[in-house]
Amino acid sequence: MPHFRLRCSLCDRLYSFDTRAWRCTCGAPLDVEVLLQGFTLDFEKLRARENTLWRYRELLPIREQNSIVSLGEGFTPIMVREINGTKVVYKLDFLNPTGSFKDRGASVLISHLNEIGIKEIVEDSSGNAGAAIAAYSKAAGIKCRVFVPAEAPFGKVLQIIVYGAEIIRVPGSRENVNKAALEAAQKSYYAGHLWNPFFIEGLKTISFEVYEQTRGVPDAAILPVGSGGLLLGVHKGFKELREMRLAEKIPRIFGVQTYGFAQAYERLHNKKVKKAEEAILADGIAVPNPPRIDQIVRAVKETGGDIILVSNEEIIEGFKDLASLGLFVEPTSATAQAALNKLIKEKVFERGSTIFVPLTGIGLKATDKIGKYILK
Ligand SMILES: [Zn+2]
16 A cells, blocks of 8 residues: 655655644645555546545545545546547536535645644635635534635635634735734644645546546646646646556646746746736736745646746636636636647647646636626
């Protein structure tokens, strides 16, 4: 059976699973390392298991079955469409319990905290991750406090409040919010999804599912990059499949960013992007300083991918393309379609290629933005 280790992504220092550290003493993020020790998944055996991401539980870093906090997340449907000679595998991950892919990360993270006996956590996301972590905390009986900017719209925090989390409004910048959360976390546990490696362990299951549902490995994956958790999770999932000798290759990883939040693009291409737009349509990937930027750039380079920048206009076009297929997603999710359109137009993919496009968040979460910027 696989073994798991918690290890610094930069200096290799090892940490105990019981640690409350949310990053290494050197400042770098921690990773969960899976030592397979000859283990491989038997997909025939999986068929009898429940249709959640916990069907892959041997590859998830939770020891006891009764630590698991599940709301039925994962194993979301796929929808395959042919677009200009490429086979596009859409994964309807917005159909997760709280309406976004973040439930994958929240289920594994909260199960881990449940296992090590954490009773109270602190978070600083008012978006999809905040909602997911609030929901799973409630299910686990863990007290959850979420720090949000003072001006965060009620609509955005409503879902978090419904799940019973305590909202603390902090005046000033996003950095102030983070500072206040970290201060409170000294007596609690900081569950910030930008940093937490157990969150990424949950996200990697999307790759196992695509492999199982399509019986193969796509040629490329198109992934919106905010904190980079999805991109790193997908990359890690396929790497583990390859290590188990199930997959022969790893898809080319294409990240998607916007002009206003283009740090990974800038790092990859070694140039500055000036063209920021006033309206932030894709708020889910409006992350100014992703802590795992080095890992993001490495994954993209290693797989022969790229980071694609999309404009609001292109996002709106992508949103409408998805709507014409019958799909109602958040503008952030539509960035993946916008990038797909660009890559197909630039003939980056060979004819007959299979492209994996996860659709990360449901449109119902962003009716205000959709009404304001897309329907007008
Ligand atoms: Zn370190």
